[in-house]
Amino acid sequence: xxxxxxxxxxxxxxxxxxxxxxxxxxxxxxxxxxxxxxxxxxxxxxxxxxxxxxxxxxxxxxxxxxxxxxxxxxxxxxxxxxxxxxxxxxxxxxxxxxxxxxxxxxxxxxxxxxxxxxxxxxxxxxxxxxxxxxxxxxxxxxxxxxxxxxxxxxxxxxxxxxxxxxxxxxxxxxxxxxxxxxxxxxxxxxxxxxxxxxxxxxxxxxxx
Amino acid sequence: xxxxxxxxxxxxxxxxxxxxxxxxxxxxxxxxxxxxxxxxxxxxxxxxxxxxxxxxxxxxxxxxxxxxxxxxxxxxxxxxxxxxxxxxxxxxxxxxxxxxxxxxxxxxxxxxxxxxxxxxxxxxxxxxxxxxxxxxxxxxxxxxxxxxxxxxxxxxxxxxxxxxxxxxxxxxxxxxxxxxxxxxxxxxxxxxxxxxxxxxxxxxxxxxxxxxxxxxxxxxxxxxxxxxxxxxxxxxxxxxxxxxxxxxxxxxxxxxxxxxxxxxxxxxxxxxxxxxxxxxxxxxxxxxxxxxxxxxxxxxxxxxxxxxxxxxxxxxxxxxxxxxxxxxxxxxxxxxxxxxxxxxxxxxxxxxxxxxxxxxxxxxxxxxxxxxxxxxxxxxxxxxxxxxxxxxxxxxxxxxxxxxxxxxxxxxxxxxxxxxxxxxxxxxxxxxxxxxxxxxxxxxxxxxxxxxxxxxxxxxxxxxxxxxxxxxxxxxxxxxxxxxxxxxxxxxxxxxxxxxxxxxxxxxxxxxxxxxxxxxxxxxxxxxxxxxxxxxxxxxxxxxxxxxxxxxxxxxxxxxxxxxx
Numbered sequence: 114x115x116x117x118x119x120x121x122x123x124x125x126x127x128x129x130x131x132x133x134x135x136x137x138x139x140x141x142x143x144x145x146x147x148x149x150x151x152x153x154x155x156x157x158x159x160x161x162x163x164x165x166x167x168x169x170x171x172x173x174x175x176x177x178x179x180x181x182x183x184x185x186x187x188x189x190x191x192x193x194x195x196x197x198x199x200x201x202x203x204x205x206x207x208x209x210x211x212x213x214x215x216x217x218x219x220x221x222x223x224x225x226x227x228x229x230x231x232x233x234x235x236x237x238x239x240x241x242x243x244x245x246x247x248x249x250x251x252x253x254x255x256x257x258x259x260x261x262x263x264x265x266x267x268x269x270x271x272x273x274x275x276x277x278x279x280x281x282x283x284x285x286x287x288x289x290x291x292x293x294x295x296x297x298x299x300x301x302x303x304x305x306x307x308x309x310x311x312x313x314x315x316x317x318x319x320x321x
Numbered sequence: 322x323x324x325x326x327x328x329x330x331x332x333x334x335x336x337x338x339x340x341x342x343x344x345x346x347x348x349x350x351x352x353x354x355x356x357x358x359x360x361x362x363x364x365x366x367x368x369x370x371x372x373x374x375x376x377x378x379x380x381x382x383x384x385x386x387x388x389x390x391x392x393x394x395x396x397x398x399x400x401x402x403x404x405x406x407x408x409x410x411x412x413x414x415x416x417x418x419x420x421x422x423x424x425x426x427x428x429x430x431x432x433x434x435x436x437x438x439x440x441x442x443x444x445x446x447x448x449x450x451x452x453x454x455x456x457x458x459x460x461x462x463x464x465x466x467x468x469x470x471x472x473x474x475x476x477x478x479x480x481x482x483x484x485x486x487x488x489x490x491x492x493x494x495x496x497x498x499x500x501x502x503x504x505x506x507x508x509x510x511x512x513x514x515x516x517x518x519x520x521x522x523x524x525x526x527x528x529x530x531x532x533x534x535x536x537x538x539x540x541x542x543x544x545x546x547x548x549x550x551x552x553x554x555x556x557x558x559x560x561x562x563x564x565x566x567x568x569x570x571x572x573x574x575x576x577x578x579x580x581x582x583x584x585x586x587x588x589x590x591x592x593x594x595x596x597x598x599x600x601x602x603x604x605x606x607x608x609x610x611x612x613x614x615x616x617x618x619x620x621x622x623x624x625x626x627x628x629x630x631x632x633x634x635x636x637x638x639x640x641x642x643x644x645x646x647x648x649x650x651x652x653x654x655x656x657x658x659x660x661x662x663x664x665x666x667x668x669x670x671x672x673x674x675x676x677x678x679x680x681x682x683x684x685x686x687x688x689x690x691x692x693x694x695x696x697x698x699x700x701x702x703x704x705x706x707x708x709x710x711x712x713x714x715x716x717x718x719x720x721x722x723x724x725x726x727x728x729x730x731x732x733x734x735x736x737x738x739x740x741x742x743x744x745x746x747x748x749x750x751x752x753x754x755x756x757x758x759x760x761x762x763x764x765x766x767x768x769x770x771x772x773x774x775x776x777x778x779x780x781x782x783x784x785x786x787x788x789x790x791x792x793x794x795x796x797x798x799x800x801x802x803x804x805x806x807x808x809x810x811x812x813x814x815x816x817x818x819x820x821x822x823x824x825x826x827x828x829x830x831x832x833x834x835x836x837x838x839x840x841x842x843x844x845x846x847x848x849x850x851x852x853x854x855x856x857x858x859x860x861x862x863x864x865x866x867x868x869x870x871x872x873x874x875x876x877x878x879x880x881x882x883x884x885x886x
Contacts, residue, residue, distance in 0.1 A: 284396065291400040295376045302385075305397055309389045 117141045117230040120200065122150060125221035128250070129160060129204050132228045133197030139165075145265025147231040147239060148202055150222040155210045158218040159231070159239055159247075160202035161266060163257050170196045202228075203254060203262075205247035206239065213239055215246030233273040240270045240282070245289040252293060252300070259300065260307030263290065268311055283312070327406060329357065329453045337369060337827065338408045338448060340455050346371055346404040352831050352842075352853035353483055354458040355408055359449035363414045365442070365458070365466055367851055369827035370407035377401065408455070409824045410448065411850035412466060415440040442466055442849055460486040466849045467491075476520035477866075478805070479841060479854030488854045492520060494847045495803050496527040496747050499773045499783040501755075503790045503818050504807025507546065509838055511537050512859045513805060514751065514786050515554065522558050522701050523867055527747035529701040530692070530726070532719045534710060534753045539564035539703035540574040554703065557864060562701045565692060567718060568679035571707035578705060580691065583684035584721060586628070587621040593721055594671065596766050600713045601670045606663040613657040613664075625682055628675045632668045673713060689722060693729045696748055712757055719758065723750060723768045727781055734779045745780040755785040756792035764794035773797040790817040803847025807856075808835040819844070824851070 119142045120134030130150070134142075142148065142162055151157040169177075176182055176190060207218040231239065239247075251259055251266075267286050274282035287308065294301035326349060332338035338357070342349065349368060357364040375381035380401040386394040417440070418424035431437040442465070458466075458481070468475035468489040475489035495517075502517070504510045515538060521529055531538050539562075540553040553574075555562050566578035591611035598607065611623075618626040630653055634646035645651035645661075654664035674680060692702055704722070706714055726748070733745040752758060752769065764770040772781050774796065785801065787793060791813035799821045806818045815832050819825045822844055828851055832842055835853060844851045857863060 284392075287393065287396050288400060291397055295380075295401050298377045298379050301397075305385075305389060305393055309393050312390065312393070 118227055119230050120228050122222050122224050122226045127217050127221055130202050130222060132200040132202060136191050139198055141230050145262055145269060147236055148228050149231055150226050150228050152222045157208050158204060158222055159206045160204045162200050163203050163262050164201035167198050168196050205250045213242040215243050236270055236273045245286055248293060260304040263304055264307045264311035323456055325454045325456050327455045329449055329451055334448055338410055340406040340408055342404040342406055350482055354481055354852055355455050356458050356462050357449045357453050357455050359453040361415055361417055363416050364410050364449050365412040366408040366410040368406050369409045372405045374405050375402050409827045410445040412442040413445050414442045463488055474524060479856040482855050492524045496749050496782055497777050498802030499800055500803035501785040501801045502805045503787055505809055506788050508807030510786055513856055515859050516857055518554060519867055522561060527749050528696040529749050531703045531751040533703050533705045534715050536573050536705045539705050540576045563695055565702055565704045567706050567709050573705040573707055580688060582688045584680045585684050586624045586682050589624045591615055593717060596716055596720055603670055607667055610659050610663050610667045613659045617657050632665050689725050693726055697746060720767050727768050730779050730781050748781045749784050751784045753786045755787040756789045759793045759797050761794050764797055770797050773800045790814050802845055804845040806842050808837045
């Protein structure tokens, strides 16, 4: 099984953590991707990447204002940055021994723990466990771009589920979202509209 | 596999139950017979309303299908827009624990041992809990409530509207109380009545007397709307049903009736004349004049004698003055102390009766007694009015005949009760245009209202066929057991048909929204719960089903078997 390491933990709390990574590691993770942090032998935390940001440092500030910068300087600055690229992750569950919980982790990960991107198998086993309980954590995070995050996430999972013939995962997930949000018209419409923009045409065979 | 259509989300005993529909709304119609499963009990109810709802009105307001991909819009609508059914709970039935479990076996053995009564449908006294599942009734449910079509005495009157399961009428219960067939003109009342009559005659537990004002029931007829030939009851029951024509030499649909009815003058009583107040435009002095007539001539002869008097006849007196002749109306009036003008007026207004060909001094035979005898012997009579189709004939003859019949049945009932003689045969009198005889003014005077009120005490009940039930006296309407109603447009008529029933409000709309043809609502004491049905068609297929083997030709093999080959 391939494991893609995407960085190490910078800081963490119960509801989420921040991962620092090198530019060379930035090609794999994407917004909405599911990551995991093995904490102990039988315990790992799952999270959704909801923000990737690149902070500046003093040198970048100087270079931005300079004229005619050499390509080599730009490349050097990018690769050998002093400040890591930061990815904010929302904790959405954990695995203890063989069982997956869509609950907040009992203990956060420790700094410099390695963070891996979940592969298709891990993605499917996490998202198929229970009944979409982890949506709660996403919907509770009012300051996040919930619609876009869910749309990106659902799209990625659907692609993985379709590979094993599980065509209607996306429908069930959307149904669950509608049920959770049907009393909150503005949020639901925002999420649904975003999903509408994001989902591929192949979804159109959905039963009413 | 059972297909559920929804689940209970609210409601109550008084305000009906609310059911969230989980299938497309077009799969369920108003009036659908539903079954709610709740633990050991089944609840039976009737859909009285369908209502659209939304978790938030904005989901309903906004046409999101134009903004979202079809798939998402469908998902969104599936979760936020819904249809609620309103169900009028009517009956509940204990079905016992889950079949195959030890509890069920214990429950069944308690019933078998007589420790627990056999479950039967009860009027609803409680409600099922939230989320109890709801399904449309299966043929088994309908047979449980309305009776098994295979069982004798259960007559299939129609079929459920969605699934076409047969719905039965219990004929024993039907004849136990007076009943009614209602519907605006052209809704198929006559066909429905023919169906019911065919069922009654075939079942043969009660005799039937039909006052056939428009000569529809006895011989074959032609349908007024389709022009098709309609088979008469006489054609199918030649041995059991007699057609009686009114008046000597009467021809009914160009056919000669089995016998003719003539009314003896002695049978006409002053009350019969009072009944015709409106038809003859009689004055308020009439009762006094009639009273004087019976005092002078006696109850048997007054009609004959009054008829013989001449109005305005004068002779010359001894003093040369013109005075009323001794056989004049005026002379009798003076003698009897009645105002001569009142007597003259009555004489002239009774003219149409004096001229009726079927009213004779000495009838050729005592047809009334023959009719009574035939009915007692288990035959059925259709009295066709032939050319005498006016209200006057109808009111006079039907009331007079019914009075005689009722007297005969009353006598027989009393003999049965006191002397232990054989039980009288139940009789159903079919009255067309019943409002003419049972309206508020007439009801008190006719025999019919007495029959309707007495119910089955004297083994005579009515089957009222009418298009204006609102014109029928409330007291009579409220006594009707089974009511079968086609489409009614008038509010008053709808109110009248539903009088005295639970859930009137819910049924009112249902009655107004029945299809104008071939859909009827079964209501009243005689049916376990109200139910709209598609009425059975009166055609050859019906006769084949009803008469079945009885009317079928015997095959060669049957005959050979009978002969012992």
